[in-house]
Amino acid sequence: MNSPKNTPLNKIDPSNNTAPQQGDPLLVVKDLIKHYPLKASGFSFSKEKVHALNGISFTVNRGEILGLVGESGCGKTTTGRSLLRMIEPDSGQVYFNRTSQEILDFEKKKEDFNSLIKPSNSEIKKFSNAEERINFRAFPKKEMRKERLKLQYIFQDPYQSLNPKQQIGRIITEAPVEHGHIKSNQWESTALKYLDLVGLPREALHKYPHEFSGGQRQRINIARAVALQPEFIVCDEPVSSLDVSIQSQILNLLLDIQKELGTAYLFIAHNLSVVFYLCDKVAVMYAGNMVEEAPSRELYNNPRHPYTELLMAAAPKIDGKPLENPPGLEGEVPSLIQLPRGCAFQARCPLAIDKCKEERPQLKELSPNHRVACFRAHE
């Protein structure tokens, strides 16, 4: 199977002869912001916005699994989709497959540009040219189309994400054929290879999605994503609609693929136990902000944000004890249209002080690799 020999980025920028090394991060996200405008209805103009993402930053290394947890409406899916620009974020930087040096250089350029009080037209043009070459979010459409092949997406609902009129073999190989990764007469052999990889019977090749159960369809989804040999896959709640016995099959399949192909994942889920088990690092989101991020074992042993503690305490466990009634359990997520001024969690937080009502805490390093957005944790 052919894989693209040159990244399109190398073609744009001939000076870039330092390909990213093993130690360089695969994906770096900085200050991602997305505010959905509320639809104006009738004659009224609404300026209100849903603050879905309010400045999210994180890094995924090669072959690493980053878990993203939080309750509905916290912005997990918006984050995942923004990375592939299935949703266009309002602002922020997404660096994919860049050396640390390149990122640093551009960040500096950006800082210089932002410090200009009144940039001239040529300065603006120069900056946006530079941005178009490195910031995923600013790529021109044509480049984006090619580059997106290296990032794939596995959807939550296996019943809605497969074309009911397409045979499984075609579903898996449509994109590789379309993009010239394989010749159109190779589709059968390629499809068979990936059916084997995800543990589906070879007869599946000419069958249709309705002939498969939820777990099997999720395997088809995984085969389709992996067939493009991506370096990074966003898995958006891939097991939440599956039964326990099927869930463990799919989780183990994802781990096998990661080991075999070295793919990195952003694993979006609401089930903390699953995320702790599967992921190397875990990030917790609340009301469009990232509140804590740490390696999974560290986060489990030493959660520092009160919301992380609440999530862990509220999750049902097999320990012979009734569900806990932790502080902050009562109460709801604030409206994303009118976010409170300070910390979004302050109204439910047992540790809140006056400062929390006034100022929004930033995600800051507590110890190496452990970041928390809470004033009290940093005291």
Add this chain to the structure above:
Amino acid sequence: MSLLEVKNLTTRFNLLEHQLIAVEDISFSLEENEILAVVGESGCGKSVTALSLMKLIESPGEIDPQSQVLFQGQDILSLSDEKLQKIRGSEIAMIFQEPAASFNPLFPLGSQIAEALKIHRGTAKEEALKTAEHLLDQVRIAEANRRVKDYPFQLSGGMLQRAMTALAISCEPQILLADEPTTALDVTVQAQIINLLKEQVRRYNMSMIFVTHDLELIDGFADNLMLLYAGRIFEKSSSVDFFKKPLHPYGEDLMKAIPRMGLFKDEIELFTIKGQVPPSHRRPVGCTYAPRCNKCFKRCTQEEPPLFNIGERQVRCWLYNKEDQK
């Protein structure tokens, strides 16, 4: 006499192409103040069991005429619709999975709760509305006096499930039938609702049948549990005993397949149960779990095991056949 006694419940769906046996020969009893969990994976028949208890099965579904559901000694399944109405919502109340789908979107919450009181208890309108407000307050909906006039769309999923609980307990039923009441909710909201249900069950001395797919929820919550697989009872046990050690290999496998909080991939590989639940019209001969079971032996593939009594517990597995052990 038990509060509720179910004898040989079988519910079938006569589809065009084949007959689907959703639950087969299910017998159990529910005592006063008992919380019984009915647990299993999708398609095991747990919801159909709950619906059959209230005779809420519609054509092409049919409850076998041999089945009996004795509520205080009276067979619910043989009652006329008119008499059934008096029991539904009044003596036995239900809470469903999708709170948004359980309320009529066109009427305020308060009037929907008051309606139940008017019909079952003959309460006057004004008084019923007052009681509705009181009930909303009791399930801890803030500003109940204002919320009483709210329409369902104005409440979040968690709030609606609270309101649903208020509606269910409005007539102080003896049995609460909860069908996956927290599946559509977030974990913190789920914990709120579970705590609330437990509190209300205690307060009104109710019994509860709690249908769920989530074993983790049951532990520390239900007194007893009934594990279903492909329409059959596989194990009946107190939940303390079950979580100490499940008898049936299926229960054991399930417990090993659940990722537990605090387990990491570098320590342990999650157990996978091979294959999938057989569709009801293509169930294997013998034990329905045999093709997936790693303790399966010859007899399992030839003959379906009956329920064996092991002390207080019951299990459907040939491993527990006492005759073999002699």
